[in-house]
Amino acid sequence: MLGGIAHADIPPSNGVYTGCYTQAEGDLRVIDYEDGERCRRGEVTVTWNAAGPQGAPGLTGPQGPVGARGPAGAQGPAGGQGPAGPRGPAGEQGPAGTLQLTEVRGPRVLTVPPGGFDTSTAVCPTGQKAVSGGGIRGSGMVVNSSFRQDTDAPGDSWQSNVHNPTSAPLTGRTFAHCSP
Structure with missing residues (x-):
């Protein structure tokens, strides 16, 4: 076999x-x-x-149950700047303010000879700021410049530079308006 x-x-x-x-x-x-x-x-x-021809599609089956909730996705990128919102209504008027000013005069009276120049400074009290100022001048005296001066002094100061274009001596003095 x-x-x-x-x-x-x-x-x-x-x-x-x-x-x-x-x-x-x-x-x-x-x-x-x-x-x-x-x-x-x-x-x-x-x-x-081995395989016959494809048959006709079958009927749609019933809907299945809802699946479990999946995990949260990663945070997406930040969005761009949005457009500006509309302008809001005007606010109520606030209470009237008060400004406390102290006038301080320079320590000396200037006597400027004919055709001469001089400088004078008025210093504010400690802790106060000079907010304006100028020069008190005699008839015919010219104030060339007048400005706030930041110094190492305990308070701000105001400086005036004056000129006497006349033929006679003139007097003047610098002043400052100081505010807390």
Whole structure:
């Protein structure tokens, strides 16, 4: 008695099955046609596809249950600057303010000779700021400049530079308006 092992690639690579059918006994055996195997005498060769033609789509099934909530996603990038909003209504008028000013005069009276120049300074009390000032001048005296001066003194000061364009001596003095 002889025995053996046969190997066949079934289904074949082309997807078509080949079989041998014996009509007298009603037997069907599958063969590897691609490997050269053939039906015997008295058998009929039959073939069929591994997959038939696609059928018509089925009916839509019922809706499934709601799934569980997924995890929160990562935060997205910041959005751009939005447009300016409309202007708001005007606010109520506030109470009237008060300004406390102290007038301070320079420590000396200037006597400026004819055609001469001089400078005088008025110093505000400690902790106060000079907010305006000027020069008190005699008739014909010219104030060339008058300005706030930041000094190392305890208070701000105001300085005036004067000129006497006349032919007689004139007197004058600098003053400052100081505010807390």
